[in-house]
Amino acid sequence: MNLSAEGSSKTALTIGLSTAGGLSFIIFFSLCFLLYRHWKKKQFARSNLYNRNNSFMMSNFDYEQGSSLTSPIFSYGELYEATNGFDTSEELGDGGFGTVYKGKLKDGRAVAVKRLYENNYRRLEQFMNEVKIVSLLRHQNLVTLYGCTSRHSRELLLVYEFIPNGTVADHLHGSRASESLLPWKARLNIAIETADALNYLHSIEPQIIHRDVKTTNILLDSSFHVKLADFGLSRLFPLDATHVSTTPQGTAGYVDPEYYQCYQLTDKSDVYSFGVVLMELISSMPAVDISRDRNEVNLANFAVRKIQKQELDEFVDPRLGYNSDYRIKGMISEVAGLGLRCLHSEGEVRPGMKEVLEILRVIEKSGWMGEGAVKGDVELKEEARLLKCVSPYSPDTVTERWESTSSSMTSFTS
Known part of the structure; x- marks a missing residue:
């Protein structure tokens, strides 16, 4: 009797375990199937979204812009x-x-x-x-x-x-910097042509803000003429708008402090970035370099500090002839003064690109005629005095682009 009961117990246990195992397998298989279906639906939805947007964009491009x-x-x-x-x-x-x-x-x-x-x-x-x-x-x-x-x-x-001669960054402090020195005349021309391109973008309707002005986006052709590139982050401006509210995007060291702090993009944001480019052209140093001293990591802050202390000669690339050619000294001094204005922390105080372009052309014309040396030093000291208590701010620690969950906080779309 006991043997029979024990046998029945084992049989029941075996049946129970088999049933539980079967149910577990069914549940596991069902969960896998449901997860797979969910994944397929998401893939299908993404594919449809991609195809709809791609089709819409390309059909517009093919027939309207083509x-x-x-x-x-x-x-x-x-x-x-x-x-x-x-x-x-x-x-x-x-x-x-x-x-x-x-x-x-x-x-x-x-x-x-x-x-x-x-x-x-x-x-x-x-x-x-x-x-x-x-x-x-x-x-x-x-x-x-x-x-x-x-x-x-x-x-x-x-x-x-295809632009064959690399970027301005390559020639200033990159892979081509050791090949030959980019002379001051070429650097000033690069500044003028970049300003000309940005002035064009800011002057057309609707206005275009580049939003990623930097020396790696300034290409050079075989004659060292500028070709401004990379419009992936650019924005078309509504005709009646003073700014567009959008999550800050750009490259560390070049981002307008007002844009970074207030999320308000304006044409003066490009002016700030251009100011950093001017300081790179003067110094041959990159906009951000963590190998520099802690207070010198950010080039914009470093430049303003040096100019405010009237130590421009310690900031300028010594190979440019700043201490040996009075004409070059005058032009560099005036460009540094213009750069200070561009780097002002308040956008409204910065000059517009049209004014920047006009000033650069005057500097070039008068500088090679020998009229810029004394004037440059005087104006630079005045700019340093006015900006004595003002420092630009562009994050030193950011090495990636800011990522945005949406391109804009307004109804405006790119």
């Missing part, structure tokens, strides 16, 4: 072949939303092909924004957009003219 471009639509295969299959040896750098490759089209044109990192909404938005803005632009100091892939392409690609 006629104004040299060759607006390229096939993926054509660009794949042009870049040797996006060979890593052809990489030119990071273009903001993706990698840039050097390529050669069948018609012999050298091109720079920007390849989207990934097909998500934020990257697509930057792509749409860049196509929309650059296709409107015509200026000798702005890089030319040849076209892009169509909405039917497997990847979104932008095709730009």
